[in-house]
Amino acid sequence: MAVIAGTDSTGRKIRWTLLDIVVVVYALVPVLWILSLSFKTPETLNDGNFIPRAWTLENYRLIFQTPEFVRALANSIGIALIATAIAVVLGTMAAYAIARLDFPGKRVLVGVSLLIAMFPQVALVSPLFEIERSLGLFNTWPGLILPYITFSLPLAIYTLSAFFREIPWELEKAAKMDGATPGQAFRRVIAPLAAPGVFTTAILVFIFCWNDFLFAISLTSTEASRTVPAALSFFTGASQFEDPTGTISAAAVVITIPIIVFVLFFQRRIVAGLTSGAVKG
Template identity: 50%
Template structure:
């Protein structure tokens, strides 16, 4: 088992190590395949951090991913609580339909969204990115939180009702505090998904004012049209990846708890 774990870890970390390796190479060193740069340089990082367009893209990504996550938690927790607790008919069918949204390829809806956004003035805006990203983030939030809410004992709601709490008060003051691990796991997963999303971001934006990090990195240019700026692309990728890795490592237990809730009965 440990041998398998080591193989999986090494195979997963090699691409990230090579990304760091490439980011430390500059000039002629980029054409070498050394396992470690002969003359490590942080010039690529300096160039990236001095690029105003990249910093603007980072700010756009933070806004889009944060707002998408907050809205997904707000609407997703309410819908998940209703599907998990309220006596609604056909709850299994509704949950299946919600999950089915994630099976639709994003490419199939880009053309109509582009046309609609252009007509109503949402093209190349942050709001125009948040709405479609939220559409694909909500099913993930609802599905994850529904499983978590089912694990909370119903006796707590009955006790709250005896004390005079209404459904909304019970949900806000009793259920949500107990669902903190599930909310944290869902928030992290939704944030990472919205942060890394590329297809919607590149199709629904055209200027640096609304472009997010993945699009900004894709549009990096070299000194001339025949040069691929591998060093700056690698440095930018490292800069935007390390914070996500840190968040996942810090909250990994909450992520596992949120994803495995409802998997075991008793």
């Protein structure tokens, strides 16, 4: 019996491993392809080889010599960080209220935030364009930060309220009995325990802001606030007959790096079971 069970589970392991490999290859090939393109010289760009025959760093040197790209990178980092910070702080407070309190209009609030998340963003681009132009927000940092916060808040609230619900309510009661004001109870007991949720949310919101193309292309007009995804689409070759594939690939690789760094940095803080030992049961 044991032998049969053993071969059975080995067979299953092999099947799963094969499936996993297929998925990983399917997901990574385009990324590797971009990486490969970014190291190719213009002459070998279209030779169809996966591994470049002539390696070059020319593309990377070129994009960092392009002021539009460097400026766009700064815009991207600044706008995404600010939007993430504000969305996470507001989302934390809103999610805490939703998870803990019973207030009139709670269901409406949750419903409306869900509605915002579901609303097709493309339908809002024209009205937003008009509004921002008349308010003087068009082509500024706040002009992008505000819509980013709007559309990432529902996500933040949803993720965070799930985390808050996991924290035993008795801890808060205990903090109150120990002499804490509601503010102290939140800062010193609840917030540290909700940290994994906060970091998860921060990662998700940051990725959303970083990757956005629709708002970035519609609500900016110059390099004053244009973010990298939008700036990429304005890349041109040295002459109009030259293909900017190499530089676009290099830029795409470069803008992936901050996301990886951001995720790796915060992922270490996402540890499961932070509340274990709080309550028995």
